[in-house]
Amino acid sequence: MDKTIAVDSKIGLNVYKPFYKIDWQLNEGYIQFVYGKEIIVLGEMDSYYQIKKHVFSRIGLKYYFMDMDSSSKHNTYIGVFIDANLRQANFSELTVGYVHKFDF
Incomplete structure (x- = not known):
């Protein structure tokens, strides 16, 4: 009995991603120290953000x-995946699945 390994790839469009704005601002921002006081500068939501979000x-x-x-x-099957936004890895995923073939 032979086994099968498959490569699965997808590209698509995110329609609704409510927390990506917060994630972008925190990860693209930086911390600045002025006269011993900590100032948090949030990342800018420029055109690159708009493209990457979708x-x-x-x-x-x-x-x-x-x-x-x-x-x-x-x-x-068992599978491993990397999900990304515009080629930057967002998270990795381990899946277990079941396939049923229907007769037509």
């Missing part, structure tokens, strides 16, 4: 426990 990508590998070409209707 462009989504995901790439990863899936390992299927059974061959995808077999006559079996049931298959399970």
